[in-house]
Amino acid sequence: MRNLISLLFVGGLVFLLLVLTLQAPFAEGPMLVGKGILQQGTEETGTANLVTSVVLGYRGYDTLGELSILFTAALALGVVLGRRRPEAPRDLEAGLVLRASSDLLFPLLLVVGLYIILHGHLTPGGGFQGGVILAAAFFLPVLARPSQRISHAGLMALEALAGAAFIIIGLLAMRHGGQFLQPLLDKGQLGSLLSGGTLPLLYIAVGVKVGAELAGLLVRLGDAEADS
Amino acid sequence: MMTMVVAVLVVLMLATALLVLVTPNMIAAVAASSAVSLVVSVLFVMLRAPDVAMTEAAVGAGLSAMVLALGLRRLGLWKLDNREKDDA
Amino acid sequence: MNQLPVEYLFFVGAIGLVGIGVAGMLLCRNLFRVLLALVIAEAGANLLLVLTGYRWDAVAPIVLPGMPAGTTMVDPVPQALVLTAIVIGVGIQAFAVAVLIKIYHGYGSLDRRRLAAMLDRDMNELAGVGPGRSPEAPAGKRPFPPPEQQEGRS
Numbered sequence: 001m002r003n004l005i006s007l008l009f010v011g012g013l014v015f016l017l018l019v020l021t022l023q024a025p026f027a028e029g030p031m032l033v034g035k036g037i038l039q040q041g042t043e044e045t046g047t048a049n050l051v052t053s054v055v056l057g058y059r060g061y062d063t064l065g066e067l068s069i070l071f072t073a074a075l076a077l078g079v080v081l082g083r084r085r086p087e088a089p090r091d092l093e094a095g096l097v098l099r100a101s102s103d104l105l106f107p108l109l110l111v112v113g114l115y116i117i118l119h120g121h122l123t124p125g126g127g128f129q130g131g132v133i134l135a136a137a138f139f140l141p142v143l144a145r146p147s148q149r150i151s152h153a154g155l156m157a158l159e160a161l162a163g164a165a166f167i168i169i170g171l172l173a174m175r176h177g178g179q180f181l182q183p184l185l186d187k188g189q190l191g192s193l194l195s196g197g198t199l200p201l202l203y204i205a206v207g208v209k210v211g212a213e214l215a216g217l218l219v220r221l222g223d224a225e226a227d228s
Numbered sequence: 229m230m231t232m233v234v235a236v237l238v239v240l241m242l243a244t245a246l247l248v249l250v251t252p253n254m255i256a257a258v259a260a261s262s263a264v265s266l267v268v269s270v271l272f273v274m275l276r277a278p279d280v281a282m283t284e285a286a287v288g289a290g291l292s293a294m295v296l297a298l299g300l301r302r303l304g305l306w307k308l309d310n311r312e313k314d315d316a
Numbered sequence: 317m318n319q320l321p322v323e324y325l326f327f328v329g330a331i332g333l334v335g336i337g338v339a340g341m342l343l344c345r346n347l348f349r350v351l352l353a354l355v356i357a358e359a360g361a362n363l364l365l366v367l368t369g370y371r372w373d374a375v376a377p378i379v380l381p382g383m384p385a386g387t388t389m390v391d392p393v394p395q396a397l398v399l400t401a402i403v404i405g406v407g408i409q410a411f412a413v414a415v416l417i418k419i420y421h422g423y424g425s426l427d428r429r430r431l432a433a434m435l436d437r438d439m440n441e442l443a444g445v446g447p448g449r450s451p452e453a454p455a456g457k458r459p460f461p462p463p464e465q466q467e468g469r470s
Binding site: 230231234235237238241242245246248249254257258261264265268271272275276277278279280283284287288291292295296298299300302303304305 | 322325326328329332333336337339340343344348349351352353355356359362363366367369370374375376377378389390395398399402403405406409410413416417420426
């Protein structure tokens with residue numbers, strides 16, 4: 001009976017979504033904000049990747065809120081999992097294949113992550129993607145050798161530093177430009193690495209913060225006491 | 229041509245999503261959810277959203293699977309023949 | 317608009333993912349599978365959001381060197397929103413996994429109905445209601461002090 005009602009609800013939801021989306025003017029709608037950004041975004045922010053100009057320029061406040069949500073999630077995870085007892089059993093050492101390939105992959109992932117962060121304003125990619133890749137790079141060795149530790153304090157310091165850098169750049173913009181997180185500095189030539197004013201700096205801060213936060217999250221989950 | 233490719237991808241995606249719900253093995257379910265994310269990221273590329281596709285591939289197919297697999301490990305569900313009777 | 321069927325296919329895929337995810341969340345009894353269903357529904361919602369900015373004659377919103385000035389591009393705003401939503405999603409997943417680990421350590425089960433029964437029993441015990449009586453019945457001696465005493469003390 002309960003399952004029947006649930007299925008009925010899902011059917012109604014799917015029907016509603018189908019009707020609503022198929023009636024909407026699709027693929028040629030007005031999109032006022034998007035059109036304005038597409039026309040002026042390149043001149044106003046100097047970035048070739050317009051998604052970056054939206055994420056950091058037009059909706060920088062949004063990104064700050066997103067970073068704080070991620071921070072809250074990491075904090076809540078730490079509070080819920082609690083401290084690990086020192087005598088709790090650890091995972092076994094991984095096999096030769098995983099250890100060798102993690103040694104091999106670590107520098108490659110590091111380079112790819114840094115490249116993606118630094119070129120966020122020119123090509124697809126940016127702080128979020130690169131940060132995730134950096135977090136994976138730093139977690140792989142822990143996966144291969146569970147006895148190895150990443151220091152929580154170091155990760156938290158890195159994360160705090162990156163978050164402070166983001167806010168300080170925003171406040172500097174407030175002092176010089178008038179608005180919080182307004183892009184500053186020289187726009188540079190479109191398409192070169194040193195362009196876009198402060199946006200690449202902001203994206204570096206985002207990348208370091210996301211990377212440190214997700215790495216800390218993974219390490220905490222991996223440190224959780226195994227099922228007794 | 230494009231229609232055919234998209235149709236195959238969508239059918240594959242929905243079938244994998246159903247597999248997540250019905251397979252008795254939790255490791256297979258996590259792997260299938262990662263595969264759903266991979267197909268979704270291919271669809272994002274077709275929708276001209278390379279940034280989002282990159283994020284989905286890195287997060288959905290990589291990091292999220294890592295988080296869920298760690299959770300499986302800690303929950304004692306990491307069994308290769310995991311046949312639960314009470315799981316609908 | 318002769319490419320309409322392709323777009324319908326995208327819509328069917330996205331809405332199908334949302335439907336499968338919601339159905340899984342409602343029907344599955346294992347809490348870990350509920351989490352997996354949430355992941356699927358999230359992917360479907362992201363796909364739906366990106367679809368709202370899609371234009372069939374447009375290119376990706378990245379200015380390349382040799383591009384003519386008036387090229388149509390897809391809407392970058394939904395893409396930016398989804399970009400952040402995906403990263404938030406993985407944070408929430410990790411938090412949910414942590415909560416599941418704690419639940420499993422406390423109760424030894426992840427079955428939803430068994431957990432609900434155990435929680436009911438614990439709550440009743442805490443409220444001083446016997447095991448055979450419903451929580452709506454008038455309670456006997458509760459461990460908490462009566463409300464008027466609490467007011468007088470403060």
